[in-house]
Amino acid sequence: MSSEPAPDRRRRDAAATRQAILDAAVTAFTRHGYDGVGVRDIAHNAGVTAMLINRYFGSKEHLFAEAVDVAFAPRTVITGTGTELAGQTARTLVARTAPEAEELGPFLLMLRSAANPRAAEIMRDAIARHAGRHLSEELSGAGAGMRAELMLAVQAGLWLMRRVLGTTALAEAPPEDLARYVTMLFQVLDMPAKDATPRG
Amino acid sequence: MSSEPAPDRRRRDAAATRQAILDAAVTAFTRHGYDGVGVRDIAHNAGVTAMLINRYFGSKEHLFAEAVDVAFAPRTVITGTGTELAGQTARTLVARTAPEAEELGPFLLMLRSAANPRAAEIMRDAIARHAGRHLSEELSGAGAGMRAELMLAVQAGLWLMRRVLGTTALAEAPPEDLARYVTMLFQVLDMPAKDATPRG
DNA sequence: GTCTATAAATGGATAGAC
DNA sequence: GTCTATCCATTTATAGAC
Numbered sequence: 254m255s256s257e258p259a260p261d262r263r264r265r266d267a268a269a270t271r272q273a274i275l276d277a278a279v280t281a282f283t284r285h286g287y288d289g290v291g292v293r294d295i296a297h298n299a300g301v302t303a304m305l306i307n308r309y310f311g312s313k314e315h316l317f318a319e320a321v322d323v324a325f326a327p328r329t330v331i332t333g334t335g336t337e338l339a340g341q342t343a344r345t346l347v348a349r350t351a352p353e354a355e356e357l358g359p360f361l362l363m364l365r366s367a368a369n370p371r372a373a374e375i376m377r378d379a380i381a382r383h384a385g386r387h388l389s390e391e392l393s394g395a396g397a398g399m400r401a402e403l404m405l406a407v408q409a410g411l412w413l414m415r416r417v418l419g420t421t422a423l424a425e426a427p428p429e430d431l432a433r434y435v436t437m438l439f440q441v442l443d444m445p446a447k448d449a450t451p452r453g
Numbered sequence: 454m455s456s457e458p459a460p461d462r463r464r465r466d467a468a469a470t471r472q473a474i475l476d477a478a479v480t481a482f483t484r485h486g487y488d489g490v491g492v493r494d495i496a497h498n499a500g501v502t503a504m505l506i507n508r509y510f511g512s513k514e515h516l517f518a519e520a521v522d523v524a525f526a527p528r529t530v531i532t533g534t535g536t537e538l539a540g541q542t543a544r545t546l547v548a549r550t551a552p553e554a555e556e557l558g559p560f561l562l563m564l565r566s567a568a569n570p571r572a573a574e575i576m577r578d579a580i581a582r583h584a585g586r587h588l589s590e591e592l593s594g595a596g597a598g599m600r601a602e603l604m605l606a607v608q609a610g611l612w613l614m615r616r617v618l619g620t621t622a623l624a625e626a627p628p629e630d631l632a633r634y635v636t637m638l639f640q641v642l643d644m645p646a647k648d649a650t651p652r653g
Numbered sequence: 654g655t656c657t658a659t660a661a662a663t664g665g666a667t668a669g670a671c
Numbered sequence: 672g673t674c675t676a677t678c679c680a681t682t683t684a685t686a687g688a689c
Contacts (some may be wrong), residue, residue, distance in 0.1 A: 262549055265672055286568030288488045291664060302674060307666060308646045365568040366487030367617045375620045385622065396630055398622035402614055403634060406623070410610030417567045420600035421604075422585065429645060430596055436602060437641045437649065446630060449637065491682065502656060507684060523655055 254392040269443060273299040273417045274284050278320040279319050283357045286365030287317055287372040317366070324359045324375075325383040330390055331404075339439035340432075346408055347432045350415040352424045359384070380405070394445025411435070458488075471509045473499040478520040483557040487517055487572040500602030517566070518575045526558045531591055531604075538591060539639035540632075546608055551614040554626045559584070560612040568586045580605070594645025604642050605648040611635065 278301040281290040292313050296303040333341030349356050366372040367376040388401035415423045423431070441449070477499040492513050496503040510516040525558040533541030549556050555605045566572040588601035623631070641649070 267672070286488075288486075290566050292666085293664085303665085304667080304675090305673070313665065343683085363618075364564070364613070367613060368565040368568055369488050373618050377620055378677080380464055380618065380620055385620065396626070396634075397499065399626040399631065400634065402620050402622045403611075403631075403638075405620075406610030406614045407607055407615050407638070408610070410606030410608070411603075413564070413567060413609050413613075414606045418563075418573050418580065420577055420580055420602050420605075422602045426599040428594070431599065431603075433646075433649060434591075434596075434600065434642065438603075438607070441637045441641060442634065446633075448634060465665070470654080492684085493682085504657090505655070508654085513683065627686080641673085 258451060261298060270299075270301060270305060270392035274301065274309060274316070275319060275323060278316050279324050279362070280357065281368060282317060282320050283324065283359075283362040283367075286362075287369045291364065292316075300448060314375075317372060319346075321362065321375055321379045322383075323398060324362050325379045328387050329358060329427060332392060339443055340436045341405075341440055343435035344432050347428050347435060349426065350411050352419060354416070358412075359434055360409050361416065364417050365415050392443065394447070400442045400446075404439060407435070407438050407442070467509075470499075470501060470505060470616050473628065474501065474506055474509060474516070474520060475523060478516050479562070480557065481608070482566060482634050483524065483559075483562040484561075484565075487569045489565065492516075501537060514571060514575075517572060521575055521579045522583075524562050525579045528587050529558060530589055534591060539643055540636045542604075543635035545597050547609060547628050547635060550611050552615060552619060553630065554616070558612075560609050561616065564609060564613050564617050592643065594647070596646035600642045600646075604639060607635070607638055639650055 273294065275294045280297050281298060284290075291383055292306045293303045295316070306313070310319065331338065331342050332345045348354065349358065363376055366376065384405060385398070385401055388404055389397050392401050410422055411423075414420050472493065475493045481495045481497075481498060484490075486529055492503045492506045495516070496506055506513070510519065530546045531538065531542050548554065549558065563576055566576065567569055582603060585598070585601060587606055589597050614620050
């Protein structure tokens, strides 16, 4: 006789709730950094209460670790391979770090959470597991690991200046000029160590 | 008869107290970032109580602004001029960002405070007033402002990876190899725009 | 010029009801 | 499976005594 109560959105669905929290966490940590966001904010954006974060993830720190893993897993850093690696990656990077771009991404999460020592450890491990490995595969020759992390450093620096701080010269620079220089930077880092000679 | 009380260290000396607070603030903000440090910590390190920070600086934010100005004022980013700019700056940078180095500096302050939006604004303005100007003076030719900020980006990226996160490949890389690549990066950015052609 | 004491808000995490 | 209510620590900033 009595009809079943209309099932609310995501009600009584542990997996969906967990996923909603995780999605909200990635966004919030990317926008405001580890210390800049509270579990209440994340829970609210996920449509649940703060308590469930501890229920499903144990603590804010564990939630952050999972969020970092999700954010760093996709192969977004490098586009293109071989001779087109430098130019294509540079153009993608310049477009994504444009002041008016709304795109989020692992570099923003990284920069905005780096101040917290625990968060820094978690991200260092995630880089070793994901981004560092991806990049090292693309590169070859002597010093590939070092050059891969130098590419990450260049990218992080550009994200910092253009999107986090918003300095004027980089904001106003013509994208094609900027892309030209960034391409040259990546070309330098694409050279194996034995071929590289400064000021030839 | 009653002898004067022995004058305590810094007691009743407004200028010295103010300076002690400012010094402690630079150190603390560099080590832990804007959100990672409380006014109590700073006051304690300065040998006073937290109340005096508001008395002398008005608020934590104003104290931060003055600390940033102090930290960014010295011309530490670039060493050497002309043809030796790239190599000398690279070697200094590699030495300062060595994992075992204890040196603090404006880049650590910048990276660890970037997550806070107000702090980011304050630092963007300070860069325009100090570091950006210094660098633009050293450089010449087309796109000097853009290339100067790209140099800052490269430096910030290396500080982030080596000193803040401590990623393995950059930590273990031989300093001379690392300096060689960083030198080449700076050489690229030392070229005026019209001379620069990727993959010549 | 500097202190103690406290206000007022916010943080992460938990207990227990339903 | 999810909620409300609460604990406890910590934050910036201020009031008022000395």
